[in-house]
Every structure is written in structure tokens, then in C-alpha cells.
Amino acid sequence: MLATRRKMKPGREQSLDPQDIxxxxxxxxxxxxYFQVADLWDYLDYNPGYIQVNVGSFPNLVAVEGARYVRSAxxxxxxxxxxxxxxx
Numbered sequence: 619m620l621a622t623r624r625k626m627k628p629g630r631e632q633s634l635d636p637q638d639i640x641x642x643x644x645x646x647x648x649x650x651x652y653f654q655v656a657d658l659w660d661y662l663d664y665n666p667g668y669i670q671v672n673v674g675s676f677p678n679l680v681a682v683e684g685a686r687y688v689r690s691a692x693x694x695x696x697x698x699x700x701x702x703x704x705x706x
Contacts, residue, residue: 619646620672621679621690625706636689636698642679643706644669659686673702 623643630638641652653661662669662681670676677691677699690699 619644619669620676621669621700622672622703623652623706624700624703625652631705634697634701636682636700637685637687639687639700642688642700642703645672655688656686658688662688671699671703673699 621642622645624639625641625643626633627638627640639655641654642658643652644650644658658669658679659681662679666680667678669679671679671690674693679688679690679700682689688700693699693702695702
């Protein structure tokens, strides 16, 4: 499955902090669409490595332990690859 777009929390549209991502658009599953970060965290906690980010080398989306948000690898720009996805 691939994360292809991101939706930021209201008022945090310009943030580069993964904790400010509200939802990600996931394709390649049974039901493509936006999924809340907390739901993705739950899914990835039991299914690590099943969702990649649709940029560059397709880094894995990972659930951050101790906090309920997701992240991926850093891009060549030094920021999380999630911020290379189009924003809605």
C-alpha cells in the first residue's frame, strides 16, 4: 500500500512536524482513501512495513513508539519524506 497525499491539522498547514499530520491518503488496499493517523498507527503497530510513502525510494511508513503518530525516512532535503507528498 502507498501513502500518496497528506492532510494537515487545521492551523498547522505549513508545519514540517510529522505530529501535525491529521490523515494520509492510502492506495493499494481494499478501500483507498484518507485514514486518520491514529488508525494508521494501530495498523502499522501490527503490520510494520506494509505501507510505503510514494516518493523516491518508497520508504516505509512507521508507527512511532511512545507517541501516536507516524513518520518515514528523511529525504535528501533533511525532512521527513511525508512532506514531499502533495498536501490537500
